[in-house]
Amino acid sequence: MSRIDAADLAQRLGRQAEAVCRTYLSNGRRQGNYWQAGDVRNTAGRSMFVRLTGPASGKGAAGKWQDPSEGTHGDLLDVIRESLGLSTFADVLEEARRFLSLPQLDPVPNTPTLKQPPAPSGSSEAARRLFSMSGPLKGSLAATYLRGRCITDLRDTGALKFHPNCYYRGQGEDQTETWPAMIAAVTDLEGKVTGVHRTWLARNGGGKAPVDTQRKAMGDLLGHAVRFGLAKEVMAAGEGIETVLSLRQALPKMPMVAALSAGHLAALLFPAHLRRLYIVRDNDPAGDGARDSLVARAHEVGIEAITLSSMLGDFNDDLVARGLDALRAHIRAQLAPEDVSRFLTQDHVTRRAK
Template sequence: MTRTPLRAADLSAMLAANVPAFAAHVLPAGHRHGGHWRCGGVDGSPGQSLALHLHGDKAGVWHDFATGETGDALDLVAAVLFRGNTRDAMAWARQWLEVGNGTAAPSPPRKAPEAVQASAGADDAARRRKALALFLNGQERIAGTPAGEYLAARGIMLAELERQPRALRFHPECWCQEIGRPLPAMLAAITDGAGEHVGTHRTWLAEDGGGWRKAPLRDAKKTLGRYAGGFIPLWRGASGKPLRDAPAGEVVAMAEGIETALSVVLACPELRVFAAVALANMGSVVLPAAVSRVILCADNDGENPKAAALLERAADRFAAEGREVRIARPPVGKDFNDTLRAELPA
């Protein structure tokens, strides 16, 4: 009697029936958390963003909240061990389940000994890929989402502009390590001077009696990937061209945070406007030669010597490159978003 070969769905169901042992075998750096096996992603790194169901009707189903990837148990084998190759994953599953068809299962690609201790460059590249995947998994249009409502609550009405900044997206379930579960988040793309995506900034959101606000976390804003030397390109200004194609004599206004920078956009849409993510990064942003003038949109930090030193460092750096540098401070409040809100009707 000829036995019908096991299909992908059959193998996935058999793996799901043995999911606790399967999880520990495929993702040994993970850990049990309630009814899930948790790890940092399909790269097998320690962490929380990937959740694999261990029990019930969803046993074997997994979801990576950082990238949006999801699938069944066999999909996980393919993603973790065989770079997405389902045929090799099926052969491996037959062998692990001891229901082989007489053919040897392929061995997962092995790293050379020196690659086991991943270099900083490889780690950085992996984080950048994950950051890009997270951003691309977000919703492009933020109007009508919690992100749009959050900005509106800060007085930032994107409808007043010609378009929504392309660097902003909304994610309904962005993993938050601090509380161990996903939250809605506003995402922002961090790029370098060549336009390459190097990181994704997350602002986690929560709803209170007055609408959507920044989530009450210790760190409600964090970056996946890196931001050193990069920036969030929120507005292209009068030229409408990417930074790499900016016309000679271009003027750039640079603020620290997204909300402050967007407030500057609303006030001066003719300017190219960036958010540097952090004051310490302002002096590290790499600009092309076409940018002749830089406006540093500083906060009113009072007598804060550290902030003053970082601002001076940024100004000196751009001046040393032969650019005209101006420092602009808000006439009302701590930052330009305070000024914007002060001007709104009561």
């Protein structure tokens, strides 16, 4: 049995995706164009979803499935294998051909399996898999959500993606759901993904999802951050993604990072050539403590530290309530003089000239 034969079987199964799911994922149910189940082993729940419609192959193909809770994905051959507990790939192919009413063929010895082993829950590997299986930000509900927060300039936002059905676990063990989510890659100084941050969204992108905890991170976060632009000698660092993106509306050319919490901001690792750090302070006691710790650490290694304070609770509050011009004017007075001409004035003039 060749790999082409296996791919052909997967495509044939995809053309009957709902029938396959009703047979091998009988504890699930149809939700729109997807079949939802607890996992690929036919557990009851809603964390895994299978595409029931789509092209025969490639991106969005019918029969492709994802399980963000385990960081796994695959095709309907994997579903047959795991739901039945089959031990060899030859048995999987035999069962697929039986389901499709095709004649059986002799398998080639040592045929490789298709399924990735599950990544440990909450691990960096699970984070990398979730980010890789997410789609582009542009044109997504996540972009709609950001636009509703007055964040429209999305230059250098490759760290952000969108997942249409991201697994969410509530406080109780039986509270499992899927919601659209903005997925942010947390990376180290070399750009390696070490974690992700998830923001669950309402199904129309008009706000956050109506769940108890609307944001969660997983993976290795300490010292790392969500990065926008390539940091060199000047950089800004803050806690929240929306706070940092709001400041970037006024300073789109300044590299910035979001550390995701006050504790992680205080522990942020510095790029090798950094000489000036703008600390984006949240207007609360935790923000004050993170600022003080980061200022002390920066001074120890010869980095100038300048605090940027918002007018209201944070810079997204400023942007939404006061507007971009007021935010620019407020920021201008806090920047080093040479950074005004480098990051603010020139872009402002260009923007007004358009």
